[in-house]
Amino acid sequence: MSATPHRTRGTRRILAAAAGLATVGALVAAMPAAAQDHGHGPGHGPGHGHHGQHEPKPDPTVDVQLLSFNDLHGNLEPPAGSSGTVNETQPDGTVKAIPAGGAEYLASSLRTARKGHPYSITAAGGDMIGASPMLSGLFHDEPTIEALNDIKLDVTSVGNHEFDEGATELARMQNGGCHPTDGCFEKGKKFKGADFPYLAANVTSEKTGKPILKPYTVWKKNGVKIGFIGVTLEGTPNIVTANGVKGLKFHDEIETINKYAKELDRQGVKSIVALIHEGGMPASSSYNYDCDSPGAGDGISGPIVDIAKGISPKVDALVTGHTHQAYVCSIPDPAGNPRMVTSAASFGRLYTDSTLTYDLRTNDIVRTAVKAGKPGKPGQTPTAVNHIVSRDQPKAKDITSLISRWNALAAPIADKPQGFISADINGRGDTSPETPLGDLIADAQLAGLAPADKGGAQLAFMNPGGIRSDLVYKASGSEGDGVVTYGEAFTVQPFTNMMNVVDLTGAQLITALQQQVSGANEQSPKILQVSKGLTYTLDLTKTGADRVVANTVALNGTAIDPAATYRVAMNEFLAGGGDGFAALGQGTNKLVGASDLDVFNAYLAANSSASAPIAPSATDRITVVK
Numbered sequence: 001m002s003a004t005p006h007r008t009r010g011t012r013r014i015l016a017a018a019a020g021l022a023t024v025g026a027l028v029a030a031m032p033a034a035a036q037d038h039g040h041g042p043g044h045g046p047g048h049g050h051h052g053q054h055e056p057k058p059d060p061t062v063d064v065q066l067l068s069f070n071d072l073h074g075n076l077e078p079p080a081g082s083s084g085t086v087n088e089t090q091p092d093g094t095v096k097a098i099p100a101g102g103a104e105y106l107a108s109s110l111r112t113a114r115k116g117h118p119y120s121i122t123a124a125g126g127d128m129i130g131a132s133p134m135l136s137g138l139f140h141d142e143p144t145i146e147a148l149n150d151i152k153l154d155v156t157s158v159g160n161h162e163f164d165e166g167a168t169e170l171a172r173m174q175n176g177g178c179h180p181t182d183g184c185f186e187k188g189k190k191f192k193g194a195d196f197p198y199l200a201a202n203v204t205s206e207k208t209g210k211p212i213l214k215p216y217t218v219w220k221k222n223g224v225k226i227g228f229i230g231v232t233l234e235g236t237p238n239i240v241t242a243n244g245v246k247g248l249k250f251h252d253e254i255e256t257i258n259k260y261a262k263e264l265d266r267q268g269v270k271s272i273v274a275l276i277h278e279g280g281m282p283a284s285s286s287y288n289y290d291c292d293s294p295g296a297g298d299g300i301s302g303p304i305v306d307i308a309k310g311i312s313p314k315v316d317a318l319v320t321g322h323t324h325q326a327y328v329c330s331i332p333d334p335a336g337n338p339r340m341v342t343s344a345a346s347f348g349r350l351y352t353d354s355t356l357t358y359d360l361r362t363n364d365i366v367r368t369a370v371k372a373g374k375p376g377k378p379g380q381t382p383t384a385v386n387h388i389v390s391r392d393q394p395k396a397k398d399i400t401s402l403i404s405r406w407n408a409l410a411a412p413i414a415d416k417p418q419g420f421i422s423a424d425i426n427g428r429g430d431t432s433p434e435t436p437l438g439d440l441i442a443d444a445q446l447a448g449l450a451p452a453d454k455g456g457a458q459l460a461f462m463n464p465g466g467i468r469s470d471l472v473y474k475a476s477g478s479e480g481d482g483v484v485t486y487g488e489a490f491t492v493q494p495f496t497n498m499m500n501v502v503d504l505t506g507a508q509l510i511t512a513l514q515q516q517v518s519g520a521n522e523q524s525p526k527i528l529q530v531s532k533g534l535t536y537t538l539d540l541t542k543t544g545a546d547r548v549v550a551n552t553v554a555l556n557g558t559a560i561d562p563a564a565t566y567r568v569a570m571n572e573f574l575a576g577g578g579d580g581f582a583a584l585g586q587g588t589n590k591l592v593g594a595s596d597l598d599v600f601n602a603y604l605a606a607n608s609s610a611s612a613p614i615a616p617s618a619t620d621r622i623t624v625v626k
Contacts, residue, residue, distance in 0.1 A: 060361050064224060065117040066273065066354040067110055070125030070321030071346035073161065073468070074132025074144040076403050078102035078391060079347045080491075081470035082429025086326070086349050086388050089286040100349035100388050103144075104403065107151045107396035109389045113353055121219050122154050125321030125343065126232055126277030129173065130161025131468050134414050134490035135406055140165065140179050142191050143406045149195040150398050155217055157230030157275035158200045159321060163244040164495065167205075167212050174198050174213060185409060199230025199275060202256035204249050212248065216260050218269055224358055227269040229260045229315070233278040233303070233322060238520065239465070241497065242576050253278060254310040261314040270364040271356070272315045279323035279343050280304040281524070287326035287350055287386050296338060297331035302524070305331065308341050316365035317356065318342070326350055328384045337367045340384050354384040414487030419604025420613035421482055427467040427492065433538060433624055436616035437467055437492065438529025441596075444603030445499060446531035448594065449569040455501025455591040457569035459555060461512070462529040463579050466571065466596075468494055482613055489601050496595040497571035502587025507562035510553055512583040514545035520580035528581075530621050531569075539625040552623070571596050 078084050078101050085097040114120045128148060129141035136144045148156075162170050176193030178184040184191070201215035216229045231253050237245045257274050264272055280302035282291045291299035297308075304320050308331040311318070315333075317340045324346035330338045344350040357366040407414075427437030445460040469491045475481050476488060504512070513536060517525045522544055537552040553560045560566075570584060572592075577585025593599070608614045 060359060061366060062119060062224065062358050062360065063117075064226065064356040064358050065114070065120040066317070066319075066352075066356055067113055067120065067122045068124060068319045068342060068352045068354065069106070069344040069348060069350065070277075070319070071127040071159070071324050072103075072124070072129075072144065072148075072348050073127055073346065074129050074136030074141050075101060075347040076103040076135055076143060076147055076399075076406075077133065078105070079133075079349070079469070080476060080488075081424065081472045082426065083347055083469050084349070086345065087286045088388070089284070089288055095286055098388055099391050101347045102389070102391065102395075103147045103151070103348060104395035104399040105389045105391055105393060106348040106351065107147075107399045108393050109351055109387065110151060111396065112393075113351070113387070119221060119224060119358075121226065122152060123228060123273065123275055123319055124148075124153060124156035125275050125319045126157045126159025126230070127161045127321060127346075128153075128156055128159070130159070130164040131494050133469075133494065134487040135403070135410055137490065137494045138410055138413065139185050139406065140169065140182065141173065142185065143402065145173055145191075145194050147399055147402055150396075150402065153196045154219060155197055155199065155228045155230070155275070157277050158198055158203065158213065158232050159277035160232055160236040160239050162198070162232070163236060163240050163248075166244050166246065167248055170198070171212070199228065200232070201229050201260050202231040202234065202251040202253060203236075204251065206247050206249055215256075216264060218264070218267075223360065225269050225271065225363060226356070226358075227261075227264040227272045228275055229257050229264070229272065230275040231256055231277065235520075239579055241573050241578070253307050257315060258310075258312045261312045265314055268363065270314075270362060271358060273317045273319060273356075274311060274315050276304070276307065276318055276320045277322050278303050278307060279320045279325060280327065280329075280341075281323060282325055282327045282329075285325075287345060287388065289327070291327045291329040297329045297341070300327055300329050300331075300341075304341060308339065309334065313337060313339075315339070316367060317354065319352070321346075326386050328352065328386055339367065342384055342386070344386055349389055350386045351389060352384060352386050357383075410487070414485060414490075415477065415479060416486045417479060417483050418486055418489050418601045419484045419608040420610055421471055421473060421484060421608070422613040422615045424473050425471040425614070425616045427470050429470045432619065433525075433527040434619045434622040435464075435467070435529065436619055437471060438462055438464065439532070439617040439619060439621065440471075440603075440614065441467065441493070441600060442529045442531040444600045445569045445571075445596065447603050447607075448599035449499055449501050454593055455499075455569060456567045457501050458567050459534045460531040460569040461574060461584070463571070463574050463581075464526055464529060465579065466493065466495060466497070466573065467529070468492060482610075484604055484608075486601065489604065490597060493597045493600055495571075495573070496597050497573050498595055499569060499593040499599055500572050500575040500587070501567055501569050501591045501593065502575060502584075503565050503589040504568050504584070504587050505562065506560040506564045506566065508583045508586055509560055509566060509568070510548070510550050510562065512581050513553060514548045514550075515581050515583055517547040518545040519582075526579050527622070528574075532621070535621050535623070537623045537625060541625060569593075 086100045200213040280300045313333045313335040326345040449455040449457040533556040537549040
């Protein structure tokens with residue numbers, strides 16, 4: 001993947017400069033600028049000044065506010081457990097977990113941030129929907145699209161989860177219309193779709209070769225023009241079910257962005273922001289970590305680093321996502337100029353406030369002004385800072401009303417008790433290779449598919465990315481502490497993937513375990529959650545496939561026989577080789593069972609009661625050597 005150098009713009013620059021000065025004159029003549037507000041806050045233009053030979057020249061730049069977030073995943077209500085907190089490093093070096101998130105608070109934060117900014121754009125980096133809690137997921141994410149319309153989102157890229165229900169359903173999210181199977185959810189109301197464009201520059205139809213949605217859009221106001229190009233990660237087919245990406249091709253992020261940056265440049269759009277659903281991993285989980293220490297971009301790793309280094313200098317800023325991390329970095333572009341790369345964690349817990357200094361003479365962003373902000377340092381005026389979506393602020397009343405309306409529709413299903421737990425059972429919020437909730441889900445899948453007529457499973461695997469939350473002991477409503485409701489179980493397992501049982505050889509099992517830490521997963525391991533009875537050693541002091549110590553892999557105390565055949569339960573995503581587990585996709589003699597959610601709820605009902613709740617597991621199936 002090669003970088004595209006900046007072209008010499010020559011005469012075009014001179015013409016652009018002349019046009020820009022004319023625009024400045026027009027802006028000054030068209031006072032007051034407050035009358036030209038875009039709808040996100042009051043306008044503030046320069047004063048007329050005193051006429052005469054010493055009249056000062058107007059400032060040739062204006063500040064454009066870019067508010068951004070990513071990976072909302074339909075979290076309209078404040079996320080529970082660790083998914084609803086943000087880590088903040090304190091002045092003394094300690095780390096504090098701060099409650100954050102919820103669409104009511106996100107709306108309030110964005111509306112407050114827009115005040116006093118006549119040029120304000122709100123953009124997102126994908127995964128607005130998909131893998132959503134029940135309040136949104138039960139209704140195919142229509143509630144989230146409605147909320148984003150009310151929040152006044154201007155543009156977003158697609159993410160991999162926008163394809164969970166396929167391209168046809170994604171088109172419905174954009175264009176509106178009632179669900180083809182479930183119909184309209186509210187009597188007399190038809191879903192109108194997104195008011196904002198979804199951008200999918202690197203996702204094309206196999207039949208037509210053209211993008212399935214708009215590749216880019218241009219935001220305009222008072223002569224200011226900023227182009228937005230939206231892409232998702234090229235590897236989307238590896239992390240979405242086959243049906244979700246059927247008939248689609250996903251292309252290289254760098255090549256696609258550079259292609260459309262050239263096209264925008266030819267149209268005279270010199271200021272460009274890329275919305276990229278791919279991200280990086282900062283060295284710290286604290287949102288206020290300085291990832292430009294000791295030098296620009298030194299504190300971040302992962303795919304976004306190489307992507308940022310390869311994208312044309314024509315692109316002025318990158319809004320990213322996918323990894324659910326928080327960072328504001330300055331990664332130099334191929335020409336060596338500083339370029340802002342941001343991500344606002346996930347679930348609406350943070351938003352990024354960036355200032356793009358727009359030169360009206362050149363119609364371009366003043367890139368030397370782009371630098372990462374370091375919150376908490378007095379006297380600094382950064383151009384990009386992540387802010388916590390605090391729950392210590394008034395809720396947006398219109399979003400509260402929206403949530404109440406959809407909750408009333410969901411209540412008959414969502415509030416039904418499914419089982420009982422004795423304490424928090426962490427999944428998404430646990431950073432260990434093996435998690436208590438991962439154990440519980442894998443055990444539920446084994447139990448549900450072990451009977452001969454259900455598949456005869458001997459062991460089960462659960463992909464870690466499919467565990468979307470924690471089971472929290474404290475009541476979320478009126479159900480009482482320790483009660484797991486249908487809605488809470490849905491939040492943990494929202495995909496309703498169908499369960500599969502397949503034949504795999506012992507050699508294929510061992511290979512699958514090695515694929516957790518090698519090949520596509522070597523840089524960012526994906527540790528499968530395993531059912532009781534399966535044990536092995538994970539040696540993190542080694543590299544690649546050797547991290548899984550092959551001769552330690554055992555089932556019920558007996559070493560796995562490479563030549564023997566085993567019946568293995570897993571969801572259809574893993575059975576299709578998803579997440580880089582090609583060996584799991586080689587299974588034969590497949591039997592399709594109930595959905596993962598149905599299996600999970602059945603296990604909770606059969607194995608817990610108010611007097612005998614389920615306790616967190618000991619997480620002793622995978623022995624980790626560090």
